[in-house]
Amino acid sequence: MRVEIWSDIACPWCYVGKARFERALADFPHRDRVEVVHRSFELDPHRAKDDVEPVLTMLTRKYGMSEAQAQAGEENLGRQAAAEGLAYRTRGRDHGSTFDMHRLLHLAKERGRQGELLDALYRANFAEERSVFTEGDERLVELAVSAGLDADEARTVLADPGAYADEVRADEQEAARLGVTGVPFFVIDRKYGVSGAQPAEVFTRALTQAWGERSPLTVVQGGDGDACGPDGCAVPQS
Numbered sequence: 412m413r414v415e416i417w418s419d420i421a422c423p424w425c426y427v428g429k430a431r432f433e434r435a436l437a438d439f440p441h442r443d444r445v446e447v448v449h450r451s452f453e454l455d456p457h458r459a460k461d462d463v464e465p466v467l468t469m470l471t472r473k474y475g476m477s478e479a480q481a482q483a484g485e486e487n488l489g490r491q492a493a494a495e496g497l498a499y500r501t502r503g504r505d506h507g508s509t510f511d512m513h514r515l516l517h518l519a520k521e522r523g524r525q526g527e528l529l530d531a532l533y534r535a536n537f538a539e540e541r542s543v544f545t546e547g548d549e550r551l552v553e554l555a556v557s558a559g560l561d562a563d564e565a566r567t568v569l570a571d572p573g574a575y576a577d578e579v580r581a582d583e584q585e586a587a588r589l590g591v592t593g594v595p596f597f598v599i600d601r602k603y604g605v606s607g608a609q610p611a612e613v614f615t616r617a618l619t620q621a622w623g624e625r626s627p628l629t630v631v632q633g634g635d636g637d638a639c640g641p642d643g644c645a646v647p648q649s
Contacts, residue, residue: 412445412622415598417452417586420509420532420543422639423488423499428595428608429533430495435614441622449520449529451513451582452594454639455506463507463544473643498538507544510579515555517575518568528558593640607636 416432418425436442470481485501492499512532519528531554535543543550548569555565568574589598597605597614599621605614613636638644 412441412600412618413448414445414600414618415448415450417450417582417591417596417598418529418594419452419454419639420512420529420536421454421506422594423492423537423644424608424637424639425595426497426499426533426537427488427492427495428597428636429529430492430497431608431611432595432597432614434495435611435618438615439618441618445618447526449516449525450586451516451579452586452591452596453509453513453579453583454594454643455508456510456583458508460508460511463505463542466504466506469506470643492537498534500538500540503540504536505542505544510576511548511551511569512543513579513582514568514575515551515560515565517578518564519555519558519560522560524559528555528560531555531558593638595638605636607638609636 414432414436416429418429436445436447439445466485467478467481470476470484471478474481476484482501489499489501516525516528516532519525532543535541535550535554541550543554548566551569552562552565556562586596589596589604591604593606595608597617599605599617602621602624603617605617
């Protein structure tokens with residue numbers, strides 16, 4: 412069985428949702444026969460590489476909220492991340508283009524290190540002091556190496572804007588065909604779709620239902636989970 416996960420490194424709910432899904436998968440009796448594939452979805456696909464701004468600035472601009480409200484949302488996200496055992500910096504993070512990161516993730520997929528690189532990118536963006544957006548390509552090379560990729564190969568990809576660009580766009584076009592407008596979005600064996608960072612039990616139910624079944628893609632009921640879309644990320648208020 413295959414699970415495809417559309418997500419973006421800049422999406423906090425993708426970070427939390429990945430942990431919740433993996434908790435469900437760890438308890439799934441057929442987990443050794445589940446292939447997980449991560450697919451690209453840029454929340455801000457038209458943002459220039461050098462266009463970087465503080466997360467709080469981005470949140471206030473997209474949502475029209477006050478900085479205090481945006482900070483409260485970040486604090487709540489931090490608590491939800493902590494509940495999944497994830498570190499989360501609630502202050503001082505940056506927001507920028509993730510296109511090059513997605514290109515590297517496609518290289519990592521070919522090398523069998525996609526999950527490792529995605530984890531490294533999430534940690535760097537949400538938990539570490541250093542920015543993934545302001546230190547240039549060498550910061551991404553460093554993270555690629557930490558995930559088991561070759562440094563020179565990563566540099567070659569980053570130096571060529573066309574490398575794996577088609578693969579990133581193909582993932583995004585496929586998401587559009589499936590009607591995906593926000594991430595994370597989980598497609599299980601092309602039978603069931605799970606939208607947002609749902610509780611682990613929702614993923615458990617979807618995995619169980621999809622196992623051995625053949626039916627059109629059905630969005631699992633349970634309400635829309637917290638997700639990120641082109642207009643930004645849902646900000647928890649309580």
